[in-house]
Structures are given as structure tokens and as C-alpha cells.
Amino acid sequence: MLNVPSQAFPAPRSQQRVASGGRTKVPLKQGRSLMDWIRLTKSGRDLTGFKGRLIEVTEEELKKHNKKDDCWICIRGFVYNVSSYMEYHPGGEDELMRAAGSDGTDLFNQVHRWVNYESMLKECLVGRMAVKPAVPKDYHEEKRVLNGMLPKSQVTDTPAQEGPSSPSYDWFQTDSLVTIVMYTKQKDISLDSVIVDHQDDSFRAETILKDYSYLIHLGLSHEVQEDFSVRIVENVGKIEIILKKKENTSWKCLGHPLENHNSLIPKKDRGLYYRKCQLISKEDVTHDTKRFCLMLPRSAHLQVPIGQHVYLKLTITGTEIVKPYTPVSDSLLSEFKEPVLPNNKYIYFLIKIYPTGLLTPELDHLQIGDFVSVSNPEGNFKISKLQEVEDLFLLAAGTGFTPMVKILNYALINIPSLRKVKLMFFNKTEDDIIWRSQLEKLALKDKRFDVEFVLSAPTSEWNGRQGYISPALLSEFFKRSLEVSKVFFCICGPVPFTEQGLRFLHDLNFSKDEIHVFTA
Ligand code: FAD
Ligand code: NAP
Numbered sequence: 001m002l003n004v005p006s007q008a009f010p011a012p013r014s015q016q017r018v019a020s021g022g023r024t025k026v027p028l029k030q031g032r033s034l035m036d037w038i039r040l041t042k043s044g045r046d047l048t049g050f051k052g053r054l055i056e057v058t059e060e061e062l063k064k065h066n067k068k069d070d071c072w073i074c075i076r077g078f079v080y081n082v083s084s085y086m087e088y089h090p091g092g093e094d095e096l097m098r099a100a101g102s103d104g105t106d107l108f109n110q111v112h113r114w115v116n117y118e119s120m121l122k123e124c125l126v127g128r129m130a131v132k133p134a135v136p137k138d139y140h141e142e143k144r145v146l147n148g149m150l151p152k153s154q155v156t157d158t159p160a161q162e163g164p165s166s167p168s169y170d171w172f173q174t175d176s177l178v179t180i181v182m183y184t185k186q187k188d189i190s191l192d193s194v195i196v197d198h199q200d201d202s203f204r205a206e207t208i209l210k211d212y213s214y215l216i217h218l219g220l221s222h223e224v225q226e227d228f229s230v231r232i233v234e235n236v237g238k239i240e241i242i243l244k245k246k247e248n249t250s251w252k253c254l255g256h257p258l259e260n261h262n263s264l265i266p267k268k269d270r271g272l273y274y275r276k277c278q279l280i281s282k283e284d285v286t287h288d289t290k291r292f293c294l295m296l297p298r299s300a301h302l303q304v305p306i307g308q309h310v311y312l313k314l315t316i317t318g319t320e321i322v323k324p325y326t327p328v329s330d331s332l333l334s335e336f337k338e339p340v341l342p343n344n345k346y347i348y349f350l351i352k353i354y355p356t357g358l359l360t361p362e363l364d365h366l367q368i369g370d371f372v373s374v375s376n377p378e379g380n381f382k383i384s385k386l387q388e389v390e391d392l393f394l395l396a397a398g399t400g401f402t403p404m405v406k407i408l409n410y411a412l413i414n415i416p417s418l419r420k421v422k423l424m425f426f427n428k429t430e431d432d433i434i435w436r437s438q439l440e441k442l443a444l445k446d447k448r449f450d451v452e453f454v455l456s457a458p459t460s461e462w463n464g465r466q467g468y469i470s471p472a473l474l475s476e477f478f479k480r481s482l483e484v485s486k487v488f489f490c491i492c493g494p495v496p497f498t499e500q501g502l503r504f505l506h507d508l509n510f511s512k513d514e515i516h517v518f519t520a
Pocket of ligand 1: 309323324325326327349350351352353354355356357358359360361399402518519
């Protein structure tokens with residue numbers, strides 16, 4: 001639902017198929033692209049029937065609007081009249097109608113919860129769902145919240161057996177510092193499981209505990225300096241965030257709770273949070289792919305876990321456009337040398353510019369110093385899958401190479417059992433191969449690493465492999481280093497490529513536990 005539409009979209013190999021998790025899409029009529037929709041929303045036409053007035057919608061009222069020409073849908077508490085959007089929805093009218101006259105939040109979250117529907121549908125906003133009268137908050141409970149204990153009532157939707165045991169937080173101070181301590185009760189937490197942002201006096205710290213998100217969200221009672229530090233005490237699962245006071249006065253309280261403060265909810269239900277990052281550099285990597293370096297604000301702590309992606313957001317003609325991108329290391333050989341820039345403040349991306357694409361030309365036009373919004377990380381790759389692996393096989397096509405970069409670096413340095421990593425990298429032509437010379441250098445440097453390039457449209461001079469992913473290619477390439485070895489496969493690229501790869505690997509009797517397919 002509510003995906004970015006475009007005429008006759010997506011093309012057989014369009015990126016949008018991947019972004020939507022490979023769902024089937026219907027061809028859209030002429031004049032029903034995203035740009036056409038943006039134009040309609042800017043035309044001043046009344047798309048809600050309320051001339052911009054917002055109303056409170058009861059459940060009974062919502063239910064009445066369940067037809068194609070009168071269709072209201074509730075997403076995360078807000079009700080939209082999507083009747084005029086029907087023909088622009090790339091998933092098709094029927095898909096949108098599944099949520100007609102009802103709460104479509106779950107359906108939306110299942111398909112593509114990251115889509116910026118708020119911006120895309122802002123002219124369709126009818127109003128909020130009427131709230132059932134809430135029990136007034138008890139003063140003592142509020143006080144307990146600020147002392148860092150999690151009231152039972154705020155542990156929303158947390159099944160006792162499945163979720164992590166209730167995290168909590170506390171704080172203490174010295175003359176110059178305030179330390180916020182999150183007790184996660186989970187031993188394997190690392191610096192990339194905590195994301196901290198503070199802007200003005202608003203402080204936000206989210207920690208990912210298995211598939212749950214625990215959030216501290218406060219309006220701080222006093223000003224603090226921009227920079228801060230984060231420390232993990234791994235053996236007890238404790239996170240310490242050390243803030244520097246602007247003035248050396250004693251704080252009577254830490255602050256007041258903001259939205260969803262002290263809540264523990266499934267990660268998928270937590271909205272994406274964005275911070276503005278500055279473009280530091282943009283360099284050519286191939287004829288159409290560039291390496292972008294973005295700098296996080298000093299007031300943010302964010303490390304993207306290996307194998308995960310973030311969403312980049314830009315406002316294009318008044319509408320927010322969001323697409324996923326997978327951060328890479330600054331170079332393939334970077335783990336073997338001192339980083340040029342301290343690596344915890346910079347995020348690198350390899351981005352292919354599609355001249356007729358929606359977002360990438362805008363990214364390409366950014367000037368050094370411009371800002372791009374970067375979301376919290378997402379993705380279901382678990383680095384623990386690589387534990388004790390002996391043969392690691394990476395299958396990448398085009399920019400599907402991006403998740404392989406950090407996996408490759410990680411495997412060569414951190415997996416003692418590793419005997420061999422093989423990358424099979426599919427591209428159209430030699431000119432399309434990202435970081436070819438780095439890959440070749442790495443293969444020379446580290447005997448455990450082999451790379452094989454396969455081209456689908458090579459010139460006559462090419463004497464390497466050519467063609468498409470096939471069972472013959474795979475069975476020849478995927479030779480184990482020992483007769484019996486622990487293997488793992490990662491696959492990333494255009495959806496049809498990953499689907500075929502997966503099928504072929506199953507045919508070769510590899511189990512699903514031995515394969516990770518990267519999708520949105
Ligand atoms: P789009 O507007 O999506 O267009 C893409 C192509 O489709 C263009 O060639 C365009 O001409 C064509 N097209 C558009 N509309 C039509 C139409 N109606 N008919 C025919 N053709 C059409 N990409 C990277 O470069 N680097 C990454 O690290 C990266 N990581 C990703 C991670 C994930 C999890 C996923 C799912 C995708 C990732 N991508 C990455 C792809 C990225 O998200 C975008 O899909 C890509 O950048 C294209 O965006 P765009 O808006 O510029 O192009
Ligand atoms: P591309 O250049 O169009 O394709 C790369 C290679 O794959 C080419 O040789 C191409 O052959 C081949 N190929 C394409 N479709 C194929 C199919 N059905 N079967 C066999 N081979 C096929 O790729 P790109 O433009 O860089 O796109 C990369 C894709 O990866 C995008 O869809 C992007 O969204 C996705 N991606 C996903 C993630 C993630 O984490 N999920 C990360 C990064 C990128 P021909 O073109 O010659 O036919």
C-alpha cells in the first residue's frame with residue numbers, strides 16, 4: 001500500500017520491486033505517476049471533502065467509507081481519504097481496498113512501513129481517530145517514570161515469554177556531567193544497538209533488544225553540550241550515556257517525559273526517526289555510481305549494524321521521498337589501515353545514479369555541505385549467522401554488492417574459523433564493476449578471499465565469465481574448502497536475481513538456514 005507510484009511501474013528490473021519486497025504490482029494508467037500525484041496534491045483540489053478542516057473520526061464513521069469512490073483508511077491513528085489516490089497506488093486499487101473503512105496500520109507495516117505516507121497523503125488527511133477516554137495519569141507513576149522504572153502499563157504489547165525482560169533506566173550527576181543509565185538486562189548488547197539523538201532540550205535514546213525497541217524520550221530540564229559519549233558495560237547489559245552540562249548546577253530532576261517515553265514495544269511498531277546529516281564528499285566510483293560520505297550531527301550516536309540499511313529522505317517539490325541504502329566502509333581495504341576520518345561520525349554509501357530515477361538524481365545534485373535526512377537502521381541480517389562459518393559465499397549483482405562490503409571486512413577479521421570467502425559479482429559490463437581494483441587487491445592480499453566477475457553484456461575483449469546466474473555457474477563456483485564445512489550464502493541484487501539464486505541454491509540442497517537474501 002501507498003508505495004511510490006510511477007507510470008507502468010515498476011519496469012521488470014526496477015528498483016521499486018525490491019523496495020516493496022518483491023510484491024506483484026499492477027501497471028498504472030498513463031498520467032498516474034508519483035509526479036502526477038504530487039501535481040494533483042498541489043493543485044489546490046479538495047481531496048478530503050472537508051476543505052482542509054480536520055475532524056475527529058469515530059470507528060463507526062470510518063467503517064462507512066469503504067468503497068472505491070469513498071475510501072477512508074486509518075494509519076497510526078490518522079484517517080486519510082484515499083479515494084483520489086486509488087489510481088496512483090502502484091500496489092493497485094484492490095490492495096488499497098483491503099484496508100478500506102478500517103485500521104490499515106498492520107497491513108501498511110507489513111508491506112512497507114518506511115514509506116512516507118504522511119507527506120504523500122497530507123492533502124488527504126481527514127483527521128484523527130477519536131480517542132476513547134483515557135484513565136488520568138497518576139502523579140506518582142509519572143514520578144516513577146522519571147526515576148527510571150518502567151511502569152507495567154507502558155510495556156505495550158509485550159508478551160512476557162517472547163520479549164526481553166523489562167529494561168529500565170536511571171540517572172545520576174556530578175558537577176559537570178549527567179549520566180543516563182539504561183539497564184537492558186541483555187548481555188550481548190553492543191554500541192550499534194543504541195541510538196542517541198538530542199536536539200535543543202529533547203533527548204532520545206533508543207536501544208534495540210532482540211526484536212524490541214526500548215525508548216527513553218525526555219525534555220531535559222537543563223541545557224547540555226552538543227557532544228556526549230556512550231559506553232556499554234557488556235557483561236551486565238548496561239548502557240551509559242554521559243552528557244556534559246552547560247552550567248555546573250545541580251539538577252533536581254532529569255526532565256519531563258515526551259512522546260512514548262520509557263516504552264518497550266516491538267521494533268516494527270516504532271516509527272523511523274530521522275536526523276539531518278551533512279554531505280562531506282561525493283566521488284565517482286564508476287561511470288554511474290558514486291561514493292557519498294555523510295557526517296552525523298555531533299548530537300547523534302548511530303552505528304549501522306553490518307548487513308542493515310537506512311532510509312535516506314529528501315524533499316522533492318514539497319514531497320518527502322524516501323529510499324533505502326546500505327552503508328559501506330570507506331573502502332574495502334579500510335579495515336587494514338587507519339581510517340582517514342574517525343569512523344563513528346561518518347556514514348559511507350555507494351549509490352548508483354539512475355538518470356530517470358526519482359531520488360538518485362536529487363542525491364547527485366546535492367552540494368557539499370547540503371543535508372540529507374538519515375533514518376535509524378533496519379534489516380533482519382544477524383551477524384551471529386556467520387559464527388563458526390568456514391566457507392562464506394557472496395552473490396552480488398550491481399549495487400547488491402553494498403551489503404557484502406561490511407560482511408566481507410567483518411568475516412576476514414572477526415571469524416577465526418573462516419577458511420574461504422568467495423564473491424561472485426554479476427554486472428553488465430566491466431565499466432559497471434564497483435571497486436574492481438580494490439577487490440582484486442584484496443584477493444591478492446588475503447589468500448582466503450576469491451572474487452569472480454560475471455558479465456551479462458561484456459565487450460569482445462572480456463575473457464572472464466559471462467552470462468547470468470545459473471545452476472551450472474553456482475555448482476562450479478561453490479566448492480567447499482573441506483569435504484564437510486560450515487557454509488553460509490548471502491545474496492543481493494535485483495529481485496529476480498535473488499529469487500533465482502535462492503531457487504538454485506535450494507536445488508543444490510542448501511537449506512534456508514545457510515542462506516540470507518537481502519530485501520527491504
Ligand atoms: P527509481 O525512481 O526507483 O527508478 C529506478 C529505475 O527504474 C530507473 O532506471 C528508472 O528509469 C526506472 N523507472 C522508474 N519508473 C519507471 C517506469 N514507469 N517504467 C520503467 N522504468 C521506470 N541502491 C544503491 O545504489 N546503493 C545502495 O546501497 C542501495 N541499498 C539498498 C538497500 C535496500 C534494502 C534496497 C531495497 C534497495 C537499495 N538500493 C540501493 C536501491 C535504492 O533503494 C533505490 O531503489 C535506487 O537508488 C533507485 O532509486 P531512484 O528513486 O533514483 O529510482
Ligand atoms: P543491474 O546493473 O541492472 O544488474 C546487475 C547484473 O544483474 C547485470 O548483469 C544484470 O544483467 C543482472 N540481472 C538483472 N536482473 C537479472 C535477472 N533477473 N536474472 C539474472 N541476472 C539479472 O543492477 P543495479 O541497477 O545495480 O540494481 C541493483 C539492485 O539491487 C537494485 O534492485 C537494488 O534495489 C538492489 N539492492 C538491494 C539491496 C538490499 O539490501 N536489499 C542493497 C543494494 C541494492 P542485465 O541487466 O544485462 O540483464
